[in-house]
Amino acid sequence: xxxxxxxxxxxxxxxxxxxxxxxxxxxxxxxxxxxxxxxxxxxxxxxxxxxxxxxxxxxxxxxxxxxxxxxxxxxxxxxxxxxxxxxxxxxxxxxxxxxxxxxxxxxxxxxxxxxxxxxxxxxxxxxxxxxxxxxxxxxxxxxxxxxxxxxxxxxxxxxxxxxxxxxxxxxxxxxxxxxxxxxxxxxxxxxxxxxxxxxxxxxxxxxxxxxxxxxxxxxxxxxxxxxxxxxxxxxxxxxxxxxxxxxxxxxxxxxxxxxxxxxxxxxxxxxxxxxxxxxxxxxxxxxxxxxxxxxxxxxxxxxxxxxxxxxxxxxxxxxxxxxxxxxxxxxxxxxxxxxxxxxxxxxxxxxxxxxxxxxxxxxxxxxxxxxx
Ligand SMILES: [Fe+2]
Ligand SMILES: [Fe+2]
Numbered sequence: 001x002x003x004x005x006x007x008x009x010x011x012x013x014x015x016x017x018x019x020x021x022x023x024x025x026x027x028x029x030x031x032x033x034x035x036x037x038x039x040x041x042x043x044x045x046x047x048x049x050x051x052x053x054x055x056x057x058x059x060x061x062x063x064x065x066x067x068x069x070x071x072x073x074x075x076x077x078x079x080x081x082x083x084x085x086x087x088x089x090x091x092x093x094x095x096x097x098x099x100x101x102x103x104x105x106x107x108x109x110x111x112x113x114x115x116x117x118x119x120x121x122x123x124x125x126x127x128x129x130x131x132x133x134x135x136x137x138x139x140x141x142x143x144x145x146x147x148x149x150x151x152x153x154x155x156x157x158x159x160x161x162x163x164x165x166x167x168x169x170x171x172x173x174x175x176x177x178x179x180x181x182x183x184x185x186x187x188x189x190x191x192x193x194x195x196x197x198x199x200x201x202x203x204x205x206x207x208x209x210x211x212x213x214x215x216x217x218x219x220x221x222x223x224x225x226x227x228x229x230x231x232x233x234x235x236x237x238x239x240x241x242x243x244x245x246x247x248x249x250x251x252x253x254x255x256x257x258x259x260x261x262x263x264x265x266x267x268x269x270x271x272x273x274x275x276x277x278x279x280x281x282x283x284x285x286x287x288x289x290x291x292x293x294x295x296x297x298x299x300x301x302x303x304x305x306x307x308x309x310x311x312x313x314x315x316x317x318x319x320x321x322x323x324x325x326x327x328x329x330x331x332x333x334x335x336x337x338x339x340x341x342x343x344x345x346x347x348x349x350x351x352x353x354x355x356x357x358x359x360x361x362x363x364x365x366x367x368x369x370x371x372x
Contacts, residue, residue, distance in 0.1 A: 030071070034331055037075040039315060043325035048085065052166055052173050052200060054092040054137075057083040059327050066154045066162060075331040078301050078354040079151050086110060086139035086146040094136030094168040098161040099152040101129040102269070102280045103137075104305065104350045108146025110139045114248055124252030126268040130243055130276035134167055149305045151352050153279045166202055175200075246274040252284070262294035263287060263338075263371035271355070281353040287311065287340040287371075295337035295369035300357035302330040304338075309347025311340045332357075333364055 046057040059081040061069035066080050074081065086092065086108070094113075109122040113136050114129065120140075121127050127148070129135045139146040156162045175181070179192040182201075191201040225231040250268050257266045262285075269275050269282040287293055287309070295314075310323040315336045322328050328349070330336050340347040 033071055034075045037071065037073070037329075039075070039313065039320040039329050039331075040322050041073060041327045041329075043327075046083075050170060050173060052093055052169050053095055054084045054170055055087075055172070056085075059083070066152070066157045070154060074303075074327075074329040076301055076303070076329055077332065078154055078356055079303060079352065080154055081151050081303055081327060081329075081352075082149075083305075084137070084148045084150060086137055086148070088144060089139060089142050090145075091138045091171065092136060093166060093170045093173070094134065095164055095166045096132060096134040097152075097156075097164045098132050099156045100131045100277050100279060101135075101150055101152045102277060102282060102352060103127040103129070103148045103150040104268075104282065104352075106147040106149050106305070106307070108139060108144055109141055110137060110146050112137055112248065119248045121249050126250040126252065126282055128248050128250070128269070128275055128277045130248070136168070149350065151280070151303070153354065153356060155279070155356060166200060168202060242274075243276045246276055248276060250275070257284075257286065260294075261367060261370045262296065263291075268350075271358075279354060279356050281355050283351050283353075285338070285349055285351060287338055287347045289340060289345055290343040291340050292372055293338040294367065294371040295335065296367045297333055297335040297364065298353075298357075298366070299333050299362070299364040300354045301332055302336075302351055302353045304328040304330075304349040304351050307348040307350060309340060309342055309345055311338060311342070311347045313338055335368065337369065 041059050043057070046059055048055055048057055058069075060074055060076060060079070061072040069080055070077050083106070084092065084103075103126070105121050105123050105125045105127060107123045109120075111121065112119040112127060112129075114133050116134075119127070137146075137148065169175075175192045176194050176198060179194045179198070181189050182191045182193060184190045190203055191199065193199045225234045250273075252266070252268065255266050255268060257264050264286045266284040267273070267282075268284065269277065269280055271281070284307070285293065304322075304327070306322050306324050306326045306328065308324055310321075312319050312321045313328060313330070313336055314320075315330060315334050317335075320328065321341075338347075338349075
């Protein structure tokens with residue numbers, strides 16, 4: 001017998017909510033804020049600050065929370081933007097986080113220790129820190145400083161996996177006055193605590209460590225998967241193994257420039273080359289004396305660090321001037337074109353672009369004019 005479905009009259013609403021109006025109002029306020037923020041930050045206007053980990057310029061704000069940094073100094077949603085200095089012979093504290101991180105070496109020479117493995121770098125290289133890898137930077141030179149321009153994606157914080165496990169302290173970092181130092185059974189410092197206040201632990205999180213070790217163990221699986229569940233595990237293992245085997249340093253010197261419709265570009269990181277990073281693309285662009293790049297727009301955010309020269313951007317019809325060492329932000333879906341204002345010298349910049357938008361459907365890429 002066919003089952004009788006008793007239809008009930010839908011409940012009367014208790015109240016009318018203005019949810020959609022509120023969303024639109026909030027969006028309008030956010031658009032206004034985005035539009036009001038600068039596109040260019042000057043190197044000299046951003047101070048150096050010292051944290052437990054590193055001495056940095058923080059172009060996207062000075063709070064420790066990445067989400068709070070959104071739309072603070074620059075019109076950026078997905079990228080945080082910093083620059084780190086390592087004094088001659090210096091090093092940072094060393095730590096681990098779920099966020100992947102991308103570093104362009106602006107000047108100097110040094111090396112990395114990533115999960116116990118050493119990688120050498122020099123100016124012009126791109127250095128990739130994969131997700132959840134203990135990493136520490138070292139300046140190899142006893143005479144010159146090294147500077148690293150870098151970014152971490154903000155999305156990790158939205159997903160609840162933004163934790164940082166600090167392993168060591170920056171050599172110049174001072175713990176707060178009155179803090180009690182905590183030590184392990186061997187008498188080594190493993191953190192500090194201020195009564196009723198700040199606390200820092202210098203150790204790995206064992207629970208998360210175990211999870212990541214389990215993931216690494218999957219890389220050892222060789223049996224052919226018999227069902228979808230095993231296939232998931234195998235794929236995770238294969239990806240983990242592959243990411244551990246690809247280069248963490250991309251040598252700038254070894255990559256040629258290409259003449260593209262957008263201009264003269266050297267791709268350091270793209271979906272078409274192996275990398276331990278998933279969420280960034282990176283390239284160097286050179287604009288000839290008095291020349292201009294192509295014109296386009298894309299959904300994904302882009303930022304430039306000017307390596308040499310002077311010029312300006314036209315973004316959505318407005319002019320923004322830039323010079324050497326400046327940081328330039330290109331917000332989502334903005335029509336943009338770059339101009340070299342110097343008739344005698346080329347202008348160059350390094351570009352970080354968020355690849356996250358591509359994974360969300362690659363919306364809105366439009367090439368509008370060729371470079372000249
Ligand atoms: Fe880091
Ligand atoms: Fe672009």
